Amino acid sequence: MEISSKTVCKAAVQMAMSQTREEENTIKAQLETTGISSAAVNFGSDFRDAVQKILERAVVAAKREGIIGDEHAEEGAVAGAAHEAIRQIMDKCIGLNLGGKIGIARSGSHIAVSVFFAVGLLNLNDVVIGLGHRAV
Numbered sequence: 001m002e003i004s005s006k007t008v009c010k011a012a013v014q015m016a017m018s019q020t021r022e023e024e025n026t027i028k029a030q031l032e033t034t035g036i037s038s039a040a041v042n043f044g045s046d047f048r049d050a051v052q053k054i055l056e057r058a059v060v061a062a063k064r065e066g067i068i069g070d071e072h073a074e075e076g077a078v079a080g081a082a083h084e085a086i087r088q089i090m091d092k093c094i095g096l097n098l099g100g101k102i103g104i105a106r107s108g109s110h111i112a113v114s115v116f117f118a119v120g121l122l123n124l125n126d127v128v129i130g131l132g133h134r135a136v
Contacts, residue, residue, distance in 0.1 A: 012112035016103030039065035044099035077134035086131030
């Protein structure tokens with residue numbers, strides 16, 4: 001049975017929303033039993049410098065966890081999905097700091113990247129979430 005794009009996207013969001021390494025590993029193990037590969041990586045930066053770093057971290061994490069190989073199309077799918085997720089949160093982030101987690105999930109041809117960040121200045125934060133999907 002093929003896993004739907006909606007299910008893969010939900011998995012990426014779950015990984016991005018995990019609060020601890022232990023929770024992240026628990027979710028990852030549960031997803032593996034359903035045929036979904038996943039990874040998550042923490043991220044924090046000033047938004048001005050963030051876009052390129054988020055794309056790089058997403059691709060590196062996906063490779064490190066075996067979600068994708070060294071193929072150009074797979075790297076591009078992760079980078080494209082990450083870029084789409086960033087575009088969805090851009091308006092709230094310009095000129096501010098952000099910190100949180102990037103979640104990545106894949107099953108078959110479906111790849112999803114989710115970003116879940118606190119955005120703001122000092123302790124005055126808003127929360128944003130973005131999600132991108134690609135087929136490879």
